[in-house]
Amino acid sequence: MKQTGSIKALLVKHEMILLWVIAVEVILFQVLGQNFLTAGNVSNIFRHSAEIGLLALVMTPVILTGGIDLSVGSLMGLCAVVFGMLVKVYGLDPLVAAGLTVLVGALGGGLNAGLVAGMGLRPLIVTLGTFSLFRGLAEALTHGSKSYSGFSDGFLALGNSDILGVPAQIWIVLVVGIVIWFLVHHTTYGRSLRAIGYGEEGARYAGLPVKRNISITYVMAGAVAGLAAVILVSRLGEARANAGMGYELLAITAVVLGGVSIFGGAGNVSGAVLGWIALAILNNGLTRISDYEILGEKVSSVARELSGLLTGLLLIAALALAICMKMLAAKRSAKQT
Amino acid sequence: MKTLLKLTGIKKSFGAVRALKGVSFELVEGEVHALLGENGAGKSTLIKVITGAHRPDGGAIEVGGEEISELTPAKAQELGIACIYQQPALFPDLSVAENIGLRLEKLGIFKRVGWGDWRQKAEELLARIGAEISPVAEVSSLSMPEQQLVEIACALGSGARIVIMDEPTASLTQKEQHLLFKVVRDLRAQGVGVVYISHRLEEIFALADRVTVLRDGESVGTNPVNGLNESQMIRLMVGRDVETIYPQAEHELGEVLLKVESLSCAASGLEGLNFQIRAGEIFGLAGLVGAGRTELARVLFGITPADGGSISLNRKLLEISSPRQAILHGIAYVPEDRRKHGVILEMAAAENMTMASHSRWFKGGILRKGIETEAGREFVEALGIKLSSLAAPGGSLSGGNQQKLSVARWLATQPKLLILDEPTQGVDVGAKGEIHRIVRDLAKQGMAVLMISSDLPEILGMSDRIGVMRGGKLVEIFEHADAEQVMAAALGSEEVKA
Numbered sequence: 001m002k003q004t005g006s007i008k009a010l011l012v013k014h015e016m017i018l019l020w021v022i023a024v025e026v027i028l029f030q031v032l033g034q035n036f037l038t039a040g041n042v043s044n045i046f047r048h049s050a051e052i053g054l055l056a057l058v059m060t061p062v063i064l065t066g067g068i069d070l071s072v073g074s075l076m077g078l079c080a081v082v083f084g085m086l087v088k089v090y091g092l093d094p095l096v097a098a099g100l101t102v103l104v105g106a107l108g109g110g111l112n113a114g115l116v117a118g119m120g121l122r123p124l125i126v127t128l129g130t131f132s133l134f135r136g137l138a139e140a141l142t143h144g145s146k147s148y149s150g151f152s153d154g155f156l157a158l159g160n161s162d163i164l165g166v167p168a169q170i171w172i173v174l175v176v177g178i179v180i181w182f183l184v185h186h187t188t189y190g191r192s193l194r195a196i197g198y199g200e201e202g203a204r205y206a207g208l209p210v211k212r213n214i215s216i217t218y219v220m221a222g223a224v225a226g227l228a229a230v231i232l233v234s235r236l237g238e239a240r241a242n243a244g245m246g247y248e249l250l251a252i253t254a255v256v257l258g259g260v261s262i263f264g265g266a267g268n269v270s271g272a273v274l275g276w277i278a279l280a281i282l283n284n285g286l287t288r289i290s291d292y293e294i295l296g297e298k299v300s301s302v303a304r305e306l307s308g309l310l311t312g313l314l315l316i317a318a319l320a321l322a323i324c325m326k327m328l329a330a331k332r333s334a335k336q337t
Numbered sequence: 338m339k340t341l342l343k344l345t346g347i348k349k350s351f352g353a354v355r356a357l358k359g360v361s362f363e364l365v366e367g368e369v370h371a372l373l374g375e376n377g378a379g380k381s382t383l384i385k386v387i388t389g390a391h392r393p394d395g396g397a398i399e400v401g402g403e404e405i406s407e408l409t410p411a412k413a414q415e416l417g418i419a420c421i422y423q424q425p426a427l428f429p430d431l432s433v434a435e436n437i438g439l440r441l442e443k444l445g446i447f448k449r450v451g452w453g454d455w456r457q458k459a460e461e462l463l464a465r466i467g468a469e470i471s472p473v474a475e476v477s478s479l480s481m482p483e484q485q486l487v488e489i490a491c492a493l494g495s496g497a498r499i500v501i502m503d504e505p506t507a508s509l510t511q512k513e514q515h516l517l518f519k520v521v522r523d524l525r526a527q528g529v530g531v532v533y534i535s536h537r538l539e540e541i542f543a544l545a546d547r548v549t550v551l552r553d554g555e556s557v558g559t560n561p562v563n564g565l566n567e568s569q570m571i572r573l574m575v576g577r578d579v580e581t582i583y584p585q586a587e588h589e590l591g592e593v594l595l596k597v598e599s600l601s602c603a604a605s606g607l608e609g610l611n612f613q614i615r616a617g618e619i620f621g622l623a624g625l626v627g628a629g630r631t632e633l634a635r636v637l638f639g640i641t642p643a644d645g646g647s648i649s650l651n652r653k654l655l656e657i658s659s660p661r662q663a664i665l666h667g668i669a670y671v672p673e674d675r676r677k678h679g680v681i682l683e684m685a686a687a688e689n690m691t692m693a694s695h696s697r698w699f700k701g702g703i704l705r706k707g708i709e710t711e712a713g714r715e716f717v718e719a720l721g722i723k724l725s726s727l728a729a730p731g732g733s734l735s736g737g738n739q740q741k742l743s744v745a746r747w748l749a750t751q752p753k754l755l756i757l758d759e760p761t762q763g764v765d766v767g768a769k770g771e772i773h774r775i776v777r778d779l780a781k782q783g784m785a786v787l788m789i790s791s792d793l794p795e796i797l798g799m800s801d802r803i804g805v806m807r808g809g810k811l812v813e814i815f816e817h818a819d820a821e822q823v824m825a826a827a828l829g830s831e832e833v834k835a
Contacts (some may be wrong), residue, residue: 188695188702195692198683205678206638206692206746207664265683 018274021318025281033288047159047167047235049280051076051228051244054173056258056276057180057252058224059267061217063185063255066197066264067116067123067220072225072251075108076244078308079229081138084148086241087155091289094155102226108134109222131248138241148239159235161171169231176224181269189213197264214246239243250311254279257315259322282314283307338365340402341499341530342387342418347396348381356382358554359396364499364530367560369521371541372534373574374765380534383551384501387532389413400499408825419492423763425484429477433487434459436476440491454594461497462490464521480627482513489520493529500524500696501532504763506540510791511824512625512781518544526615538567539794548778549576555825571766583773590801591616594651594785595754597637601645605632606809614754614785619776621800622789624827629809630789630820631673637787638670639663664693673745673759673789675736679743686724687713689731689742694749716745721771737768744775755779756787761795773799793823 029036046053055072062069062146079101086097108130161168184190192213195203204210225244233239258275260267286307342364349357357379364370374380381582384397386818389408391435400403402414427436434503438455441629449451459472470488485505492500502521506514522545524531541548541563548556550573557573565573593613600610601698614620622630633640637648639657648655650666659664663670672678680689687709691698698708714726720741724734740760747755757776761769780786790796796803797818805813805826 186704188699188704191688191692191695192703195681195684198681199677202678202681204660205670205672206681206693207660208659208748210696 001306014271015274016270017322018258018278018317021314021321022274022278022281023277025285026266029281029285029288033285035327036285036288041288043162043165043167043168043282045284046170046173048284049276050167050169050235052250052254053222053273053276054176054224054228054231054282055247055255055270057173057177058221058261059248059251059255060180060258060272061184061190061193062123062221063252063260063262064190064264064267065214065217066191066253068127068201068262069109069112069123069221070127070248070252071108071112071130071134072130072221072228073244073246073248075105075222075225075231076229076247077134077138077241078108078134078141079105079226080233080239080243081141081148081241083109083230083233085141087151088148094152096299098227098230101230103222105226106219106223106230108225109219110215112219112222115209116215116218131271135241135245138243142241144241147241151234154239155234155236159231159233159237163325169235172227172231176227177269178274184269189216190227193217194265197261197266225234237285250279253311253315257318276313278318279311282310286310288321338367338489339401340365343397343399344383344387345397347386347398347606349386349391356554357386357393360551360554362549362554362556363559364532365527366498366530367528368546369525369531369533369544371540371545371548372551373548373570376643378551378765379554380551381503382493382504382554384420384532386705387413387499388418389654404668409673415499417496418501419495419497419499419506420503421485421492422487424502425481425488427476427484427487430475432465432473433470433479436487437462437472437491441494451683458492458494462494463487465493466490466523468520475630476588480513482517485517487518488593493524497529499530499532499578501534502647503534505533506537511791511827515541537660537792538570541570543782550829565803566766574766582775583795588617588781590618591783596652596788597646598649599646600633600636600648602632602636602641602643604644605629605636605641607632607636607643608809612804612811612814613774614787615779616753616783616785618801619780619786619788619799621796621803622787622806623695623791623793623796623803623823624806627828628806630806631758632809633806634670634758634787634789637754637756638664638668638769645720664750664752667751667753668756669693669750669754669761670756671740673762675731679746680723680731680734680739683730684730686717686722686731686734686742687727690716691743692747693746694751696811697749697751712749716749720745720748720775735768737764737772740768740772741775748779752784754785754787756789758789759791760788761790761792796823801832 009182026037059069059072082104083097086092086100087094112126113131115121116123128303158168163171185191192203192208195206195208196210196214200210229243232243254275255272256262256275257278258267258271258273262271340363344360344362346359346361347357348359351531360383362381370526372380372383376708382391386393389410389412392407398408400418405416405782406411406480412803416584428439428744434456441458456472463470463472463486466486468490469485470486471485476487479487489500505517519644521531521533533541535541540799545562547559548562548565548570549559550570552574553641592615595614601608608634612620622629622633632641636643637657639659639662642658647659650668655666657666676682681692690713691709692832695702698712699705705752708726717727718723722738722741722745724738730740734742760770762771776786776788803810803823805823807827815822
């Protein structure tokens with residue numbers, strides 16, 4: 001009796017639903033697409049989505065507090081340009097430049113933190129503002145069109161080589177993931193983020209350092225956006241002001257898809273990771289379907305046309321499914337007793 | 338006298354929990370019928386059956402002599418059943434007249450709103466209950482009791498013959514209670530039947546004609562109020578004798594622990610407060626709502642820092658600018674609004690208990706579930722908290738147990754000064770007694786306790802000394818006082834004379 005109960009509880013868990021979604025995706029793309037489940041392509045899925053993965057990971061603490069950060073994509077653009085300039089104009093070593101870029105990202109996040117936690121402004125409004133500000137700065141620095149390329153092979157290896165058969169940047173995602181997971185689930189800091197998400201006032205009455213802890217989430221998000229920018233530049237071999245455009249929404253989609261409540265408090269890092277993987281597979285899988293017929297018409301590549309549509313459908317379907325399963329479970333347990 | 342409402346053998350189960358096991362209840366015209374019982378006795382479930390929110394599993398409901406087979410909330414409203422809850426459910430940004438109008442009229446998309454009619458109707462209804470509230474006032478500008486009066490006006494306007502009041506005085510001061518009592522008596526005179534729920538026995542003696550006591554989902558009996566005394570009533574409720582006497586101080590008081598000198602805070606309207614509390618002493622703080630008691634607690638706890646005067650603890654001058662600092666200095670505050678500030682409803686009981694003392698349990702900021710569970714078990718045992726498991730969310734606990742959870746959170750910080758703000762509000766008699774015992778024990782261990790309460794018997798029974806606040810000032814400190822003295826000080830001598 002107890003056994004079946006716990007298995008049911010497991011099935012209802014959001015992560016389980018996401019695993020099913022991922023399984024369905026894999027089967028679908030394997031059947032419909034070409035060369036989907038090959039070592040090279042699986043490696044590509046992760047290589048091309050590492051930056052989104054990093055952003056989704058640092059977006060999770062922000063959303064747990066009931067906040068949001070719309071500026072991370074734009075901050076990537078700014079950081080990419082800064083990195084390009086540091087290396088190509090000022091001739092810094094890429095490693096040193098990368099460190100400074102992460103610092104610039106942290107400063108950008110610090111601006112968000114100051115406005116949100118220090119002045120008590122709404123995160124949505126603040127980061128909507130810095131969303132434009134950071135991109136605008138990036139464009140101003142490059143006069144709208146300039147880009148930096150011609151980086152050393154050693155640096156380009158970060159984005160394009162494998163370590164132990166795994167894309168190099170995925171090791172970075174793994175480290176960041178473990179750090180975030182540990183912070184969120186195994187420290188008093190992570191617990192305070194949940195408390196803040198459930199009720200900022202209540203958290204303050206409990207004597208938690210609300211402002212400081214909210215600030216840290218935005219600074220972390222900024223710093224990791226800087227790191228993601230360096231990885232993106234390395235993968236593409238080019239630093240442009242439009243780097244990371246739209247990435248903030250993809251990262252938020254991954255986190256919400258992963259079952260993290262947009263209102264704060266509830267959710268976990270493993271969910272966000274699975275949400276990211278489900279999104280990454282969808283975007284890659286679509287590029288594997290070529291020369292396909294839809295309603296008798298030949299479509300050369302469905303990727304561009306359908307990617308947005310299917311991302312939206314995936315998000316809505318997964319969340320609707322999660323709610324349906326919860327309601328079903330509640331009904332069943334009510335009937336049983 | 339006509340019977341307005343008759344319930345016979347009402348049964349209702351939620352899963353395995355049998356909330357009502359065959360309850361019978363009768364309400365006649367022009368009576369105030371009190372419904373009494375500990376938290377969890379089935380009062381709320383019974384109310385929800387009467388208002389149509391819950392469908393009973395068995396039993397019969399008769400309204401006005403007619404058997405109702407399927408009672409829905411809409412049907413109940415149609416039959417003239419209205420319920421006034423503890424927390425008024427009004428639109429805060431709309432005016433009184435708009436709120437009343439919205440409640441009474443069926444709105445269509447293209448129907449024109451008769452603003453003038455609404456205002457007139459609202460005026461009439463408010464006058465009928467003797468409330469001095471402007472119909473054009475915004476609801477958010479009204480006090481809690483005024484909002485309750487608006488609710489009552491709505492109920493009257495909808496032609497309610499049966500009015501249910503669920504702990505209407507829980508957040509009212511003595512003076513406001515008297516106004517409410519007058520309204521209830523007026524309703525009775527107009528032939529309305531009132532079902533009155535309260536934990537405060539003195540209210541039931543003052544208001545009710547009959548009382549039905551519920552215990553563990555069963556009605557223990559219906560009696561005329563004047564045939565019972567207080568201890569008989571309590572015995573009916575709990576099914577055992579409860580000591581109604583407050584636990585008394587049997588210990589010597591220690592040295593002065595808290596010393597407050599000419600404390601001011603312009604933002605919260607506090608001015609020139611002087612008092613001290615000794616180790617082991619319970620200092621009761623009485624006053625009307627808005628007198629500045631909670632504001633004082635918030636200043637001492639650093640939520641709204643002081644802008645003048647001094648606070649010293651253990652002869653050390655303190656600078657308190659945040660709750661975090663207050664906690665570091667050994668000050669703990671069990672807040673009035675436990676659902677919003679005292680307990681995080683969605684988080685586990687154990688997590689709630691360690692919330693304010695992370696650094697004590699989790700060295701280096703790393704969570705240790707084992708230590709947490711152990712600490713949680715200790716508090717559950719020490720305070721007698723009833724919960725299904727330490728992982729159960731705080732919101733799943735009953736009111737009294739949530740309050741104990743909130744107290745546990747603050748005891749975990751090992752405070753020197755414990756501030757309690759309305760510690761037994763909305764808590765049943767059994768849990769109330771336990772909380773009193775816990776507070777007295779803490780004082781005995783040498784803690785200084787500042788207890789804010791609007792429950793006069795509680796203030797009188799628990800306190801070693803009583804401070805009375807009025808208009809942001811501490812107007813009187815009594816070594817010994819009776820109810821009249823405290824009330825007179827709280828109201829101000831002018832009002833007493835008048």
